[in-house]
Amino acid sequence: MKAIRQVGSLAFVLVLFTAIFAGIPWHVVTSDEPVETPVTARAVKASVAGRVIDEQGKSLAGVKWWISGIEELRDGHWVVVYRTGIPREHITGTDGRFVVKFYENIRYDLQFDKWGFGPVFLYQISAISPEISVVMKKGVPIRGSVTRLVDGTKEPVSGASGIELRLPNPRGRWYSKRVHLDHQGKFECFASPPPQLPIDSRFACESEEFRQTLQSPKWQVVFAGEIVEIDVEQGKHIDEIHFEIQVKVNRGTVQQPAQPDK
Numbered sequence: 001m002k003a004i005r006q007v008g009s010l011a012f013v014l015v016l017f018t019a020i021f022a023g024i025p026w027h028v029v030t031s032d033e034p035v036e037t038p039v040t041a042r043a044v045k046a047s048v049a050g051r052v053i054d055e056q057g058k059s060l061a062g063v064k065w066w067i068s069g070i071e072e073l074r075d076g077h078w079v080v081v082y083r084t085g086i087p088r089e090h091i092t093g094t095d096g097r098f099v100v101k102f103y104e105n106i107r108y109d110l111q112f113d114k115w116g117f118g119p120v121f122l123y124q125i126s127a128i129s130p131e132i133s134v135v136m137k138k139g140v141p142i143r144g145s146v147t148r149l150v151d152g153t154k155e156p157v158s159g160a161s162g163i164e165l166r167l168p169n170p171r172g173r174w175y176s177k178r179v180h181l182d183h184q185g186k187f188e189c190f191a192s193p194p195p196q197l198p199i200d201s202r203f204a205c206e207s208e209e210f211r212q213t214l215q216s217p218k219w220q221v222v223f224a225g226e227i228v229e230i231d232v233e234q235g236k237h238i239d240e241i242h243f244e245i246q247v248k249v250n251r252g253t254v255q256q257p258a259q260p261d262k
Contacts, residue, residue, distance in 0.1 A: 048102075048126075052114075062092065063096070063113070068175070069169070072106050110122040117138060118136065120134055144241030146244070159180070163179040165219065165222075168218075191232045
């Protein structure tokens with residue numbers, strides 16, 4: 001009986017753990033977009049194929065992509081939902097191809113990222129979407145440096161991965177990328193002009209300026225809690241970002257060990 005009770009308790013814990021981490025939405029936002037063709041509530045198993053290419057039409061292998069936002073169909077309208085957990089990252093094959101799988105009536109926002117290219121953002125991909133073609137353009141270079149001031153002397157901060165490039169996304173997961181500093185304390189990352197987000201009913205009661213801010217967010221470069229917002233435009237580069245930290249060294253007094261009595 002003791003073993004049975006233990007197994008029963010373990011099963012209950014597993015069920016509870018699954019319910020928590022299976023993606024139960026903790027915050028719901030309704031979209032005003034009506035659904036012209038109602039879809040039944042039954043689960044579906046479908047997939048949509050896609051391919052990532054560069055501006056010359058060449059397939060891009062090794063492109064990271066992930067789900068950054070989810071919408072559910074509720075009462076004839078699509079609803080933006082937030083689910084717990086970090087989405088799994090996928091990578092395109094040698095031919096640049098990928099497959100998005102659907103197991104329920106939902107729509108996805110997708111993000112694509114590859115070093116040297118500007119990230120690409122897609123919205124509201126569903127099981128009935130046509131084959132996806134993702135074109136990645138060369139990214140806008142963002143360059144800068146980090147130094148530290150030690151007793152009045154500037155030194156480069158090297159090797160750290162504290163620089164973060166990110167783009168706010170009110171629909172779901174932000175775009176975020178960590179960048180390493182070289183031996184001279186310099187960094188380089190790549191961005192693209194921010195996309196226009198789909199209009200959301202959350203902004204209906206807000207000012208036009210506020211809606212524009214959320215629909216066209218600005219890129220941010222972050223280090224040690226300091227945030228620098230930048231305007232990214234295709235064909236231009238940014239190379240004047242600089243962070244400096246101050247380090248105060250208290251050398252104290254060196255105490256000599258006591259000499260034993262002779």
